[in-house]
Every structure is written in C-alpha cells, then in structure tokens.
Amino acid sequence: xxxxxxxxxxxxxxxxxxxxxxxxxxxxxxxxxxxxxxxxxxxxxxxxxxxxxxxxxxxxxxxxxxxxxxxxxxxxxxxxxxxxxxxxxxxxxxxxxxxxxxxxxxxxxxxxxxxxxxxxxxxxxxxxxxxxxxxxxxxxxxxxxxx
Numbered sequence: 001x002x003x004x005x006x007x008x009x010x011x012x013x014x015x016x017x018x019x020x021x022x023x024x025x026x027x028x029x030x031x032x033x034x035x036x037x038x039x040x041x042x043x044x045x046x047x048x049x050x051x052x053x054x055x056x057x058x059x060x061x062x063x064x065x066x067x068x069x070x071x072x073x074x075x076x077x078x079x080x081x082x083x084x085x086x087x088x089x090x091x092x093x094x095x096x097x098x099x100x101x102x103x104x105x106x107x108x109x110x111x112x113x114x115x116x117x118x119x120x121x122x123x124x125x126x127x128x129x130x131x132x133x134x135x136x137x138x139x140x141x142x143x144x145x146x147x
Contacts, residue, residue, distance in 0.1 A: 064089050064145060065086065065089075065094045065143045065144055065145050066086075066087045066143065067084055067085065067086050067087075067096055067140045067142065067143040069082070069084050069139065069140045070083045070084055070085060071083045072100075072137065072138025072139075073138075074100070074135040074136070074138065077134075078130060078131060079129060079131060080100045080109065080129045080131055080138040081126055081127070081128050081138070082098050082100075082126065082127050082128075082129055082138040082139075082140065083124070083125070083126045084098070084124075084125060084140045085122060085123065085125070086115050086122070086123045086125065086143055088115065088121060088123070088143075089121065089145075090118075090119050090120065091118075091119055092117060092146070093114065093118075093145075094114075094115040094144065094146055095112050095113065095114055095143065095144055095145075095146050096112070096113045096115060096125075096140055096141075096142070096143040097111075097112050097140070097142055097143075098110070098111055098112075098129055098138070098139065098141065099111075099129070099139050099141060100131045100136075100137060100138050100139070101135070101137050102133045102134055102135060102136050103134070103136045106133075108131045108132050108133040108134075109129045109130060109131035109132065109135070110129075111127070111129055113125070113127045114146065115143070115146070117146075
C-alpha cells in the first residue's frame with residue numbers, strides 16, 4: 001500500500017498545466033489598446049451632450065410670458081380673489097391658469113383667465129375664482145401666449 005504524505009495542509013501546486021485542445025475554446029489573443037479611438041469617441045459624446053444642452057436651453061429657456069402671484073384673499077365664502085402680475089410681449093394676449101385648493105390639497109376651483117391684448121408688457125390683474133369648499137390657497141399655475 002502506498003501512502004502520500006503532505007508536508008503542509010495546502011493542495012499541491014499545478015505547474016505547467018496544459019488543457020486539452022478544443023475543450024475550453026480558443027484562447028484569445030491580447031487586445032491592442034487604442035487610446036486615439038477612445039479619445040475621439042469621448043470627445044464626440046461630450047460634443048453631442050453640449051449641443052443637446054444648448055438646444056434644450058434655446059427651445060425651453062426663458063418663456064416670453066411669465067407670471068407672479070402677488071396675493072390671494074379667501075375671506076369671502078365660496079370665492080378666492082387672486083391678484084397676480086403677467087409679463088408678456090407688447091401687442092399680444094395671454095392665458096393664465098389659476099386654481100385654489102383646500103386644506104387637504106384637493107383642487108376646489110380652477111379657471112383659465114384671458115389676459116387682454118395690450119401694448120403694455122406688464123399687467124397686474126385680480127381674478128375672482130369661484131370655489132366649491134373652504135379654500136386654503138390661491139395659485140397661478142402658469143401663463144402662456146394666447147393663440
């Protein structure tokens with residue numbers, strides 16, 4: 001009977017292992033690194049991102065119509081007086097969406113207010129919004145150019 005004695009508890013090292021041909025696929029040759037191609041692709045992606053950001057800024061940047069809520073008065077039951085200012089191009093009209101919500105956040109009144117065509121670029125308006133419930137806020141959601 002033959003006995004194998006190990007000098008330590010580790011598995012014996014395999015030196016010069018060769019695998020059978022075709023069993024584990026073909027060994028790949030090391031790939032060449034191409035820093036110039038990587039640099040060109042990186043520059044292209046950065047340039048495309050900058051062009052996209054610029055286009056988004058131009059297309060959706062500063063609107064020609066803007067609004068600002070000045071005050072709201074909910075002291076009269078069933079209505080809210082919303083005072084706001086509108087900045088618009090001279091000689092053009094606009095439309096503004098106003099609403100009121102209750103304490104729970106539910107919308108209890110909504111209207112689209114027509115801003116008249118005027119040569120002034122800055123108008124201050126007060127709109128009386130009729131509500132169904134007890135109002136907590138008066139808001140101007142947004143304004144846009146009239147068609």
